[in-house]
Amino acid sequence: MARHTREDAAVTRARILASAQQLIRHRGLHCVTVEDVARAIGMTRGAVYGHFRSRAELLAALLSCAEADFAARLAPLAPGGAGPDALGRALQAFLQGDELARHVSLIAALLQHKCGEACELCPLRERVLRGVESLRSTFAMLLPSPDLAGLLVAHLWGLLGAHAMHLAPAGLSGSAAALARLYGGHGALSAVRSSCRSEATSCPR
Structure with missing residues (x-):
């Protein structure tokens, strides 16, 4: 044997x-x-x-793989000052390759999870939320306005999700330069946010 x-x-x-x-x-x-x-x-x-x-232990191991992949992208992104150059390098490193997109289905399901008592998925959802906050904090240090970090993370998640559903081509790193221009010189984003605030104010309550 x-x-x-x-x-x-x-x-x-x-x-x-x-x-x-x-x-x-x-x-x-x-x-x-x-x-x-x-x-x-x-x-x-x-x-x-x-x-x-257990199934929960299997899912926890999968989440650990996702966390390791994200951590490997975040590790080199030590704050080197805000601006298009630093942000562009960070986005290029983060979006390099297609590995992160393979985790989208698991992370999305955990983020959307709602349950009752003693659920095996709730601790995993908490881990995902902590990871999202870590990602937001990392990019906040590279942005001219830290309050844009949540919007950038949502933008990145949309790109990864689109790629996972085959709605975006491979090679997402090609988007890094455009994202850096958009978020690094955030005049356009400021205009959008001002417009959104204006519309929200004019809406009947």
Whole structure:
């Protein structure tokens, strides 16, 4: 009988995570079970439970992969002063490659999650919210006006979401320069915000 090494276990674990990630991306989080994940790679449900004790633990591991990918993009973005150059480099690094888009379905489902008591997904949702705040804080240090950070994060999320749904081409880093011009010299954004405030004031209450 063949002995299973740590390397074998790591490979199997990676296969399980890749299977879960792909199924969630195609079907949505709430339509994917441990049995689905196992069947997709020719394993039994019990074999998957040998690596992850529960569905929640499997999802937590997937979220850890997402957190690691985002952290790797954020790590080099030490504040080097606000302005188009610093912001442009940061956006270029953040949008480089297509890896972040693969996490969109999981993160979106967790952000939209609402539940009752003792839910396995609530702690994961809290982790996502902390990650969003970290992302916002990082970009706030690079913007001429820190209060634009939330808008920029929403813009980036829209790009990643569009890419995940195949509505935007690969190579999102090509958008970095345009975003840097828009947010680095934020006159256009200020005009938009002023217009929005004006419309909100004129609306009947």
